[in-house]
Amino acid sequence: MRTLRAQVTAILVVAVLVVIALANGASFFIARPNWPPFGSRGSATAILDAVALATAVPPDAQVPILRASPPSGMIDEMETQRLAEALARLGQPHPVRAVLPPGGEPRVTAVGLPDGRWLILSGTGMPTPPPGPPGGAMGFAVWLAFMILGVTGVVILAVHRLTRPLALVEEAARRIGPDGELPVLPERGPTEVRAAAAAINRLSARLKASMDSRMRIVAGAAHDLRTPLTRMRLRAEFIPDEEERGQWLSDLAELDRIADSAIRLVREEVEGGTLETVRIDRLAADVAMELKEIGLDVALLAGVPAYVAGRPLSLKRAVRNLAVNAATHGASLGGGARLAVSADAERVVLVIEDDGPGIPEALMGQVFEPFFRVDPARQVKIPGAGLGLAIANEIIGRHGGRLTLSNRPGGGLLQRVELPVAEAGQGADD
Structure with a gap:
């Protein structure tokens, strides 16, 4: 009874039944003014x-x-x-x-x-009461039931037709994909339904055009930075002071990482393609091995065979970003990153934890914003552009999953990735 359709239906059914009851009572008294006898x-x-x-x-x-x-x-x-x-x-x-x-x-x-x-x-000299309904009490009950069912059916059909534009909006919102695009609705049916579908389609087209324009601007700006960065890096190589040259090259490397991360973020938002069956436990093991080779303390503590439907390169990029984030922040306090993979009948869970400083609770709602850093002064002690979590969250969201972050009770950060289990079960990866 919380939906608008149910409430309108109930109100109209009650109103129609009350009007019918009042009309029947009025006609009864008009037809038989001497009944019932109100005195002797x-x-x-x-x-x-x-x-x-x-x-x-x-x-x-x-x-x-x-x-x-x-x-x-x-x-x-x-x-x-x-x-x-x-x-x-x-x-x-x-x-x-x-x-x-x-x-x-x-x-x-x-x-x-x-x-x-x-x-x-x-007799008694009293007026004769009117005859009862055919069939007595049972006949009256049957007549009343048919009347209620008939009125309810007509009202339901009328309300359904009137609320179809609202149902169309609800259906469009439910069909929004992980990429945030609205589906194209068929413009057919009554005038109101066609008008609602046309309005939703226009809104979808404008939103898509605006998002594409934003992505092109970001990608173009990041790409155009590559040429001046290359020239500046060449010039920095000729600086005689070794310490100053190192600072220039470090700043240029950070700018290059920011441009590269921006391009990757845009690529994840517009990337498409077919999905494959990916074994997450093996993917996590590969990421841990690669990061160990470059000197990061990353270990896979537990892993069970777990399959998801997705794009292997994108998923690997997301897991690598999260593991690097955990390893670098954990190393700042002498720890590292620990990965664990578990699965049930509906979802695959990847947990990445570290022993770092964690994230203040007041900033937890901003962690997935582009270029977010815990240090507002941007005194970068740990390399990064602040786009790793944003890219990982974008990838996981497009795969129908969810990424959540929370501070561990004993210190450090816990990153939890939940992805739906692949319907096909084991795939060609075996």
Whole structure:
């Protein structure tokens, strides 16, 4: 009942049923103004008129409705009391009995006269109630059920047609892929649905054009930096002071890393291609071995056969970035990086932890922003452009996974990668 469609349907069904009930009640009272009887005054007056006429009849007259005793049968106590109270309110409390004769005959009313005789009247003088619905209570229940089902069905169809544009927007949002692009919707159906689909398609096209333009600008700027950096590196080689030359070459190397990282980030955002079955535990082992060869302390502590669908080079780049991040920061405090791979029926989990300084909790929400560094003054003690986590997060997100970071209770950072298990199970990698 939390969806707009369910709420509108419930409101309309209740409103229609209330209107039907009020209309049926109004028509019932208009067709039968004398029902139900709201008092017994009319009935008591009619009885008193009959008593006045019967009193004038001589005692020795043979009149069928005048008897020496009331008729036999079961007495209707409720009706008898009602008639007695009505006669008492009119100031003439005659003895009265409402009798149900044996044999299923109609009910009669017996009224005692002052001379001891009893006046026998058919019925009670009350208006006859209207006939009930065909089939009694069961027939009424069936009629009510059909009416509720019919009204509900019509309302559901009407609300479904009215809310189709909203459902179209919801479906488009659900179908947004890891690359953030909106799907192209078919522009068919009623006018409102076609208008909603056309608006979503225009929005998708404009967003894609804006993202492509941004990517081209970043890639072009990073690429154009390569030429002046190369010229500056050549000039720096001719600086006679060795210490100053080393500082120039170090700064130029950092600029080169920034440009290279920017190009890689753009490439990950626009890269496509077919997916392959990748064995993550072997990929993590390869990364650990490569980083060990260049002097970084990286170890694979645990690994089980785990398969994901993805692009091997991109996944390897993401794992390498995370492992380098852990190894370099862990080395600053005399530690290293430790990798572990586990898997269940639905997901593959890669955990990378280190013994470094961690990340302040206040900055944890900014770690995936491009060029993010914990040190706001950018006093770079550890080489890097601040794009490693951004690139890794982009790659993992495009593979339908999730990257989360948290500080370890004993110190250091824990990087957790979750990826969906490949549907095909073992692949050609075996």
